[in-house]
Amino acid sequence: MKTIALLGNPNSGKTSLFNLLTGANQQVGNWPGVTVERKSGYYKKERTICIQDLPGLYSLSPYSLDEQVARDYLTQTPPDVLINIIDATNLERSLYLTLQLMDFELPMVIALNMSDLLVSQGKTIDLDRLSYSLGIPVIATSALKNKGVDELIKTALTAPKAQPLDYDHRLESALVEIKKVAALNHRFDQIKLFEGDPFLLTKLSADQRTEINEIVRITEKLMNDEREAILVNERYDLIGQFIKLCVTIKNPATFNRT
Ligand code: BGO
CATH class of the missing domain: 3.40.50.300 (P-loop containing nucleotide triphosphate hydrolases)
Structure with missing residues (x-):
């Protein structure tokens, strides 16, 4: 089944x-x-x-x-x-x-x-x-x-596993550090911890939370933005590139682009 x-x-x-x-x-x-x-x-x-x-x-x-x-x-x-x-x-x-x-x-x-x-x-x-x-x-x-x-x-029925896309190297470095601190193997969890996901944070010890907050603070400083905005911008940057590469509009003056 x-x-x-x-x-x-x-x-x-x-x-x-x-x-x-x-x-x-x-x-x-x-x-x-x-x-x-x-x-x-x-x-x-x-x-x-x-x-x-x-x-x-x-x-x-x-x-x-x-x-x-x-x-x-x-x-x-x-x-x-x-x-x-x-x-x-x-x-x-x-x-x-x-x-x-x-x-x-x-x-x-x-x-x-x-x-x-x-x-x-x-x-x-x-x-x-x-x-x-x-x-x-x-x-x-x-x-x-x-x-x-x-x-x-x-x-x-024969689909391959999805491979997460790479974001900015400063964010990727932060995710590697979070993985070490939280001992969570799933990239989804690492990203959610970076975003400050309250549900996942409650599963960590106080020391782990402090270390992760420090990693996030440094990354926010390096990238000059707040944690959630960093992820949102990274995703929309990639999406913008994909749309540019894949979508053609016959007559842009007549049709609105999505
Ligand atoms: C109404 N093509 C087109 N053109 N329409 C589609 C397609 C498609 O491939 N697939 C779905 N729809 P849901 P979620 C509707 O109900 O399956 C239409 O929320 C209407 N209803 O028929 O419900 C589908 O489960 C009155 O449209 O989506 C439905 O994901 C007028 O997209 C709508 C016009 O589909 C949402 C449409 C009373």
Whole structure:
């Protein structure tokens, strides 16, 4: 039995894709300990594949129940593979979540959903370039028109583990130091500690917290910015480069760029 988890921003087409994959065969319950709805089902063409729906998210901070549910699931009971559903018409916002998901280092494939809407926006997204930039397979899909869905599942079953992207060397050095202090192997946790994630900080001793605060203080001074802003800017810098490389707009005077 393989488990494929579906993750993406709200309105990316996650529910539409989940319904297409599972048909009438769905189980609905709650995530452990919370009243957040949990939906799963078997892939209707291959019942040895379980499809796990996750709440729609914009980021992976621990500030909402949905985000906490997704984090707990990805760290405590990780799926075999993640399908990261991206809204092709809203690439910048979708890639912000993608970069965070990559830090879990799980096998991942991207469903570039809503791709049927690109023509009317005069946009083309170069799939090979996007895939190359992220190191993740990218499949164009339309959950509305049932396009690309079989190829998406086929690709998911052999997807490679996502490799986190490198940020500025000063931030990378800080993450190496945090890894030593906190003895946490997951890059996602190291980044969250750098950001000052209250949930993870409570798991450390007072000495560890002091050392990490010192690493962060020095990095903030070196990079002349605050901890959370450092990460946000690093992510948006990379996303800007990817969009420049992958998105073409036919007539920029007529169409708005996202
Ligand atoms: C409405 N292409 C297009 N064009 N639309 C899509 C696609 C796609 O590939 N995939 C999904 N949609 P959800 P989350 C709607 O409901 O699956 C549409 O939040 C409407 N509803 O049909 O719900 C999908 O689970 C009235 O649109 O997303 C849905 O991730 C008018 O995107 C919306 C117009 O999909 C969100 C659209 C009463």
